[in-house]
Amino acid sequence: MRPCTLHFRNTTRALPPRAADRRVFCRTAPTSSAPVQEATDYTTPGEGKTLRRLILLRHADSDQTQAVRDHDRQLSSAGRQQAAQVAQLIKSKGWTPDLVLASNSKRTKQTLDEMSEVLEELGSVDAHFYGSLYTVAALDGQTREHIMECLLEVVDDVRNTVVMCVGHNKGWEEAASQFAGTAVKLRTASAALLQVYSGSWREVLRDSVTWQLVEVMGPSSPSSSSSSSATPSSSG
Template sequence: MRAPLCCCASSAISLPSLFLPSPFPRNPSPRPARSLSVSTTEPEVSEEASAKPLRRRRLILLRHAESALGDRFTKGRDHDRPLSKAGRTDAISVSYKLQQVGWIPELILSSNATRTKETLQIMKEHAQGFSEAEVYFIPSFYSVAAMDGQTAEHLQKAVCEYSRDEILTVMCMGHNRGWEEAASMFSGATVELKTCNAALLEATGKSWMRPSL
C-alpha cells in the first residue's frame, strides 16, 4: 500500500474575522505529525472499488463557543456549563462563515458537554445544511481532550468508525487542549483554536481510512 495522504489545513476560521491563510507548512519540527489519512489505494479491492475516483475530503475541527463561568446552573460540574451570551453570538457568526466558504458537514461528531451541544444547536438553526447532517454525540470527546497526546488518534478512529466513503465533509466538535493539539498534529503546524474557532483540513483520496500509527 502506498503511504497515506496527509491532510493539511487549507484555511482557518476565527472570530471576529475570517482568515484564509496559505496552506500550513508541513512538519515544521523534527517531530513527525500524525495525520488524518485518506487512502489513495486500498488493499485487496474489487474492480468496482478500485475504480472509485479521487475526491476531496474535508475535516472541520471546531472548538465550542465561549461558556458561562460559575456554578449557578451546573453545581460545579464543568461538563454542564452552558454558553455565555457572547458564546451564543459567536456560534451564530461561525455558522454563517462556514456556510459562506462552503464547508457544510455531512457528518458531525461532537462532545456531549452542554456547551458543545448548545453550539451545535445554534449552528443548525442559522446555517443551511447543518440540520441535514448526521450527528453523533461521543462522550469520550470530552475526556480525551484533557489527555496529552491522545486526541489526534482518538479523532482518527472516530472519523473512520462513523464515516462512509460517500461522506466528504466531517466536523468534529470538542475542547482544548486536545483540539488544538490534534489540529497541529494533522497539519504539521502550530494551530491555535480560541473558543468557536475552526481548523479546516483537507486531502484528496478514494476513501477515509484508519492509518497505522
Template sequence: RRLILLRHAHSSWANRSLKDHERPLSGRGRQQAASIAAKLRELGWLPELVLCSDSTRTRETLEIIKRHTVELLQVETHFLTTYYSVAAMDGHTAQHIRETICKFAKDDIATILCMGHNRGWEEAASILCGRPLELKTSNAALLEAHGCSWQETFASAGAGGWKLREILQP
C-alpha cells in the same frame, strides 16, 4: 476529504456550582456560534456528518450552528462522551478523532465536523497539519487531505499530511 475541527463557543462561568461538563454558553459564545455558522456556510464547508462532544456547551454551539445553517438540520449527528474526556489527555485526541471518524463515516461523505474541547482539539489540529496551531473558542481548523475512503485518507496523510486551509474565527 475535508475535516473541520471546531472548538466549542465561549462558555459561561456564572454558575460556579455547575460541573464543567454542564457549563452553558455565554452570551458571547452564542454570538460566536452564529458567526462561525455563517462563515462555514459562506465558504461552503458544510458537513455531511457531525461528531460532537456531549457537553452542554458543545451541544448548544451545535444547536446554534444548525439554527443558522438550514442545510445541517438533517445531518447525521453523534454525541460522544469520549470527545469530552479524551480532550484532556495529552497526545490521544488526534488518534481518537481518527478512530471515531472511521467508525461513523461512510466513504461517500466528503466533509466532517468534529466538535470538542481544548487542549485536545488544538493538539489534534496541530498533529494533523504538522505545525503548532491555536484554537480559541469557536475557532475551526479547516483541514484537507486526499483518499478514496476516510481510512485511506488518514493512512496516507498521517501526522502532518493534512493541508490547513484556514483557521476560521468568529
C-alpha cells in the same frame, strides 16, 4: 430559538488503551527487504481521488459563573453570538458538513444548536455525540487518534465528504496541529479547515498522513493558516 433537530446518539465509549498498554507481537523480518515506496501525495487531485474535508471546531464561549460541573456549563451570551458567526463563515466557504462528531457536553450541543439557526442543513445532518470525546480532550496527545477511531466507525466514503468534529481544548488544538503538521491555535468557536485528496477515508485517517491546513477561522475575523496563532481562552 427553535429546538435543535440534530439526530444523535449518546454514546459513552471507553477510551482506547494507551500505546504502552498494547501488546505488540513482532515477527522476524525477512532477509530481503521490500523496495522503498515513495510517499503518497494527498494534497493534489488525482485519478480515483476525492476531496475530503475535515473541520475541527472548538465549542463557543461558555458561562463560567454558574456553580455547575464542567460538563454541564452552558454557552454565554457572547458564545451564542460566536456560534452563529462561525456558522456563517463555514457556510460562506461552502464547507457545509454532511457528518458531525462531537463531545456530549452541554456547551458543545448548544454550539451546534446555535449554528443550526444559521446553517440550517445541520438540522438534518447525521450527528454522533461521544462522552469519550469530552474526556480525551483533557489528556496529552490522544485526541487525534481517538477522533480518527470514532470517525472510522461511522464515516462513509461516498456519502461523507465534509466532516465536522466539535470539542474542547487542549485536545482540539493538539489534534489540529498533528493533522496539519504545524502549530494551530484555536480560540472558542474557531475552526481549523483541513483537506486531503484520497480514495477513501481509511487511507488518510492514519498518523502518518499530513493534511493540508486551508485556513483557521473564528468569529472575530477569519485568519489564514500563516497567522493562526490567536491566544485560546481558558474555557476548554
